[in-house]
Amino acid sequence: MTTDQLILQIKQKKSFLCIGLDVDLDKIPQHLLKEEDPIFAFNKAIIDATHHLCVAYKPNTAFYEAYGIRGWKALEKTIAYLNEKHPEIFTIADAKRGDIGNTSTMYAKAFFEDLAFDSVTVAPYMGKDSVEPFLAFKNKHTILLALTSNKGAFDFQTQEVDGKELYKHVLETSKRWKNSQNLMYVVGATKAEYLAEIRKIIPEAFLLVPGVGAQGGNLQEVCKYGRTANIGLLINSSRGIIYASKNEDFAKAAALNAEALQKEMAAIMSR
Amino acid sequence: MTTDQLILQIKQKKSFLCIGLDVDLDKIPQHLLKEEDPIFAFNKAIIDATHHLCVAYKPNTAFYEAYGIRGWKALEKTIAYLNEKHPEIFTIADAKRGDIGNTSTMYAKAFFEDLAFDSVTVAPYMGKDSVEPFLAFKNKHTILLALTSNKGAFDFQTQEVDGKELYKHVLETSKRWKNSQNLMYVVGATKAEYLAEIRKIIPEAFLLVPGVGAQGGNLQEVCKYGRTANIGLLINSSRGIIYASKNEDFAKAAALNAEALQKEMAAIMSR
Numbered sequence: 001m002t003t004d005q006l007i008l009q010i011k012q013k014k015s016f017l018c019i020g021l022d023v024d025l026d027k028i029p030q031h032l033l034k035e036e037d038p039i040f041a042f043n044k045a046i047i048d049a050t051h052h053l054c055v056a057y058k059p060n061t062a063f064y065e066a067y068g069i070r071g072w073k074a075l076e077k078t079i080a081y082l083n084e085k086h087p088e089i090f091t092i093a094d095a096k097r098g099d100i101g102n103t104s105t106m107y108a109k110a111f112f113e114d115l116a117f118d119s120v121t122v123a124p125y126m127g128k129d130s131v132e133p134f135l136a137f138k139n140k141h142t143i144l145l146a147l148t149s150n151k152g153a154f155d156f157q158t159q160e161v162d163g164k165e166l167y168k169h170v171l172e173t174s175k176r177w178k179n180s181q182n183l184m185y186v187v188g189a190t191k192a193e194y195l196a197e198i199r200k201i202i203p204e205a206f207l208l209v210p211g212v213g214a215q216g217g218n219l220q221e222v223c224k225y226g227r228t229a230n231i232g233l234l235i236n237s238s239r240g241i242i243y244a245s246k247n248e249d250f251a252k253a254a255a256l257n258a259e260a261l262q263k264e265m266a267a268i269m270s271r
Numbered sequence: 272m273t274t275d276q277l278i279l280q281i282k283q284k285k286s287f288l289c290i291g292l293d294v295d296l297d298k299i300p301q302h303l304l305k306e307e308d309p310i311f312a313f314n315k316a317i318i319d320a321t322h323h324l325c326v327a328y329k330p331n332t333a334f335y336e337a338y339g340i341r342g343w344k345a346l347e348k349t350i351a352y353l354n355e356k357h358p359e360i361f362t363i364a365d366a367k368r369g370d371i372g373n374t375s376t377m378y379a380k381a382f383f384e385d386l387a388f389d390s391v392t393v394a395p396y397m398g399k400d401s402v403e404p405f406l407a408f409k410n411k412h413t414i415l416l417a418l419t420s421n422k423g424a425f426d427f428q429t430q431e432v433d434g435k436e437l438y439k440h441v442l443e444t445s446k447r448w449k450n451s452q453n454l455m456y457v458v459g460a461t462k463a464e465y466l467a468e469i470r471k472i473i474p475e476a477f478l479l480v481p482g483v484g485a486q487g488g489n490l491q492e493v494c495k496y497g498r499t500a501n502i503g504l505l506i507n508s509s510r511g512i513i514y515a516s517k518n519e520d521f522a523k524a525a526a527l528n529a530e531a532l533q534k535e536m537a538a539i540m541s542r
Contacts, residue, residue, distance in 0.1 A: 022374070062370055062377035068385045072343045098394060099367055100421040103293070103333045110336035123369060125396045125416055127423020145396055150371040152398020155444055159432045166427065166437070173426055 001118045002139050003206070006090050007230045009055045014266035016231050017258060018056035018092065018208065020238025021046065021078065022063045027243050029250045039067065039074035042250075044081060046242055049251035051086050053258040056234050058092040058208075079115050090234070091118045092208065096145065098123040104133035112140045119143050121186060121208070124170045128177055135179035141206075142183055146170055146198070149188025149211035171201045184208055187226070189235070192218060195225035204228055210236045212261075219261070223268050231269070237261060272389045273410055274477070277361050278501045280326045285537035287502050288529060289327035289363065289479065291509025292317065292349065293334045298514050300521045310338065310345035313521075315352060317513055320522035322357050324529040327505050329363040329479075350386050361505070362388045363479065367416060369394040375404035383411045390414055392457060392479070395441045399448055406450035412477075413454055417441055417469070420459025420482035442472045455479055458497070460506070463489060466496035475499055481507045483532075490532070494539050502540070508532060 010016050021043050025033065028042045035041040047057065059078060064071035082091055097107040097120060104122075111120040112134075119141035122134055134142040147157055147167040157167040174183055187198055189211035198207070207226055212219050212235050219235060226233055237258075245253035281287050292314050296304065299313045306312040318328065330349060335342035353362055368378040368391065375393075382391040383405075390412035393405055405413040418428055418438040428438040445454055458469055460482035469478070478497055483490050483506050490506060497504055508529075516524035 024377075060370065060374055060377075062368070062374045062381065065381035066377040066385065068381070069340065069343055069347065072340055076340065094370075096368065096370055096394070096397075097333070099331070099333055099365075100419065100423075103331055106295075106331075106333035106337040110333065110339070114337065114339045123367070123394045123396050125394050125427060126367075126419050126421060127426030127428070129421050129423040131423075148371065148397050150397060150400050152371075152400040152402075155398030156396060156432075156437065156441065157398070159437075159440065161427075161430045161432055161437070166430075166432070169430065170427065 001090055003141075005088070006055065006206070009088055009090070010231050013052065013055055013262070014269055015053055015055055015262045016233050016235055016265055017054040017261050018058050018234045018236040019046070019050055019054045019241050019258065020094070020210070020236050021057055021059040021242065022238045023074070023242075024063060025067070027246070029246050029248060031248060037074055037077065039064070039071065040077045040081075043074070043078045045251040046254050047082065047086070049255040050241070050258045051089060053255065053262040054089070056090040056092055057082060058094050058236055060094040060238075076115065079117060083116055092143065093117040093120045096121050096123050098126050098130045100126065101129045101133055104130050108134045108137055112137045119184065121145065124174070128173075131174065132178050135177060135182045137182070140182065143208050144170065144174055144183055144185050146185040147187050147191060147194060149190045153188065168197070168201060171198065175202065186210065189218070189222050192221035192225055195222065199226060199228075204232060206232050206234060208234045208236060212237055219264055220268070227268075235261070235265070272361055274412075276359070277326065277477070280359055280361070281502050284323065284326055284533070285540055286324055286326055286533040287504050287506055287536055288325040288532050289329050289505045289507040290317070290321055290325045290512050290529065291365070291481070291507050292328055292330040292513065293509045294345070294513075295334060296338070298517070300517050300519060302519060308345055308348065310335070310342065311348045311352075314345070314349045316522040317525050318353065318357070320526040321512070321529045322360060324526065324533040325360070327361040327363055328353060329365050329507055331365040331509075347386065350388060354387055361390065363414065364388040364391040367392050367394050369397050369401045371397065372400045372404055375401050379405045379408055383408045390455065392416065395445070399444075402445065403449050406448060406453045408453070411453065414479050415441065415445055415454055415456050417456040418458050418462060418465060420461045424459065439468070439472060442469065446473065457481065460489070460493050463492035463496055466493065470497060470499075475503065477503050477505060479505045479507060483508055490535055491539070498539075506532070506536070
């Protein structure tokens with residue numbers, strides 16, 4: 001998918017919501033456990049109920065790998081279902097991968113070709129030759145961890161490197177990499193005040209913003225500091241939407257919570 | 272596996288060799304492609320021929336994920352085969368994972384419980400609460416990326432943070448994390464001169480050292496600067512061993528190359 005197609009979808013749906021499909025079998029409605037593939041059954045119900053309210057879905061691969069082959073199959077079925085039924089929706093493999101050159105190419109093939117995701121999240125620690133193999137794929141997007149939403153972000157990401165925080169150094173350095181137009185960035189919503197600084201370095205790139213909802217980020221603040229002319233934001237909510245209810249009405253409850261966020265986004269976009 | 276069991280194995284085998292099982296279907300002997308599971312068939316042959324020469328095997332998950340379900344099944348079969356036939360051998364999932372708290376726990380379950388690896392490699396960028404969930408597993412080991420063997424290591428890892436390189440900051444900070452006795456570290460062999468500095472910070476911890484062989488590192492130099500009383504090193508070789516031949520004799524050729532390294536290690540240990 002091209003960035004223009006993503007922007008068009010945002011404008012049509014008046015939404016820049018991304019729904020995180022982080023499926024934990026202990027947290028889903030227990031009546032689904034009798035299904036042949038409870039993970040996919042849950043995802044399909046959530047997608048069917050919310051696809052008109054969001055522009056992206058983001059399965060975190062950890063939740064699928066934890067169930068072994070069964071989990072990997074559920075991930076395959078989920079992305080296949082999305083690509084078949086809703087090809088306009090932007091798909092994110094939240095995998096936080098990264099390895100040396102030829103090995104990163106294998107990861108890129110796994111997510112961009114075998115699973116056919118539009119994008120994958122990647123960790124920056126190993127530098128240029130660990131990220132550029134992902135950037136080489138046309139109309140695929142590499143979402144680089146910059147400033148994450150957890151407490152541990154302050155261990156290294158905000159440490160000063162030559163008088164400037166490490167995450168800013170990551171942003172600036174990554175702009176010089178080949179095919180950097182295919183980069184987006186993860187920036188946690190728990191630190192909205194950083195967004196103004198970040199926009200000085202990357203004024204246009206899309207930001208994937210986790211932490212609105214369960215992690216306490218504020219949508220208005222994030223938009224105030226992070227929004228671009230094309231919105232330039234994908235706001236992720238996982239638990240706050242998919243676990244809105246543990247009863248048979250879980251998909252409807254998820255849609256209601258997604259709609260509340262979408263309406264807030266539509267209001268922001270109309271201003 | 273406990274660290275003491277690993278040390279015992281090293282002393283018995285007079286080896287601290289780790290063999291990287293990075294299986295690329297384009298590079299394995301082509302007669303294996305007619306097998307039902309060529310990846311596992313290749314791994315089994317390599318393991319059968321080399322298990323007495325090495326103390327660890329390290330499949331890099333990228334090579335398995337690139338083949339989807341088929342690859343994940345081959346990974347499952349490989350680790351099951353190792354745990355059944357050679358339970359004394361230390362197993363490393365080279366996965367370079369890392370995510371926020373509860374999500375890292377899911378990754379830890381995937382590799383420590385579902386697949387039953389002894390250890391997993393983890394990226395440090397997201398800090399303490401992304402790594403501690405791995406450290407909570409008893410007799411399991413978390414191998415933290417410190418200084419990698421690729422060119423991109425110089426993008427961020429060697430940048431100065433408060434007058435000290437980032438990778439040193441990672442080493443020092445990680446020592447204060449809960450259950451840090453379960454930490455080992457990835458340190459690239461292409462920078463043997465850094466090892467003396469690293470040993471000042473972590474005098475005892477095991478180091479997983481890639482880059483001997485294909486990436487140009489030197490075994491004698493690595494041991495000179497990095498060795499401890501208990502060796503404290505796992506030297507990885509992947510391509511130099513497993514792709515020693517593309518013919519039917521590939522396993523024998525792999526064993527010869529592994530034996531050459533093992534003999535060099537035995538000589539170092541006898542000095």
